[in-house]
Amino acid sequence: GDSVTQMEGPxxxxxxxxxxxxxxxxxxxxxxxxxxxxxxxxGLQLLLKATKADDKGSNKGFEATYRKETTSFHLExxxxxxxxxxxxxxxxxxxxxxxxxxxxxxGTKLTVNx
Amino acid sequence: SQTIHQWPATLVQPVGSPLSLECxxxxxxxxxxxxxxxxxxxxxxxxxxxxxxGQISSEVPQNLSASRPxxxxxILSSKKLxxxxxxxxxCAWRGYEKLFFGSGTQLSVL
Numbered sequence: 001g002d003s004v005t006q007m008e009g010p011x012x013x014x015x016x017x018x019x020x021x022x023x024x025x026x027x028x029x030x031x032x033x034x035x036x037x038x039x040x041x042x043g044l045q046l047l048l049k050a051t052k053a054d055d056k057g058s059n060k061g062f063e064a065t066y067r068k069e070t071t072s073f074h075l076e077x078x079x080x081x082x083x084x085x086x087x088x089x090x091x092x093x094x095x096x097x098x099x100x101x102x103x104x105x106x107g108t109k110l111t112v113n114x
Numbered sequence: 115s116q117t118i119h120q121w122p123a124t125l126v127q128p129v130g131s132p133l134s135l136e137c138x139x140x141x142x143x144x145x146x147x148x149x150x151x152x153x154x155x156x157x158x159x160x161x162x163x164x165x166x167x168g169q170i171s172s173e174v175p176q177n178l179s180a181s182r183p184x185x186x187x188x189i190l191s192s193k194k195l196x197x198x199x200x201x202x203x204x205c206a207w208r209g210y211e212k213l214f215f216g217s218g219t220q221l222s223v224l
Contacts, residue, residue, distance in 0.1 A: 032211065034212065036213075042217075043204070043215045043216060043217045043218055044158075044204065044206075044213075044215040045215070046212045046213070049211065049212065051211070089157070089158055100146065100208065101146075101148065101160055101163050101173075102148075102160070102213055103160065104150075104157060104158035104159075104160075105157060105158075106157025106158075107152075107157045107158060
């Protein structure tokens with residue numbers, strides 16, 4: 001079935017360091033891809049998305065490009081801030097029996113130190 | 115605007131006790147609704163989803179059940195909780211091209 005694999009955490013970086021969180025997927029058809037973020041004490045919220053191959057999603061300095069040839073959607077940021085500390089989830093949309101659902105990766109906890 | 119309400123925020127229950135978590139959505143009709151569980155070290159797992167009243171799809175065999183008695187109400191239940199049911203439960207509804215999540219319920223089964 002459809003699945004998402006993202007790099008194991010936790011990831012600890014210093015402020016202004018570069019970030020890459022790897023995400024690969026397995027899916028039938030052409031899913032949309034998402035990154036969700038969960039800040040400490042808050043609920044999940046959408047960070048960025050891409051709906052077709054070669055699309056680049058971006059938000060708050062984060063970027064991810066939908067790579068169909070490598071089935072990947074890696075999250076990147078050139079210079080992280082302390083406020084980026086959160087858990088990041090990669091996800092894909094899957095349609096089964098006419099119903100759509102999101103399949104999530106296990107999450108990667110990021111801690112950014114000043 | 116659409117909002118999603120989920121309660122309670124925290125819950126401590128003894129093993130073998132029943133469970134009822136409620137989720138309601140406002141500002142939209144006939145939403146697709148979801149229950150996810152976030153267990154320590156296991157990420158976010160889809161438990162149930164519903165495309166309409168009385169329509170429930172279960173993703174994994176488990177000790178839990180879900181019901182949708184009204185269009186904008188989604189309930190997660192158990193007759194007898196297990197220790198392994200502990201976790202953070204999230205309700206969500208499907209908006210345009212993304213999910214909107216509730217604030218979650220932290221369930222501790224002791």
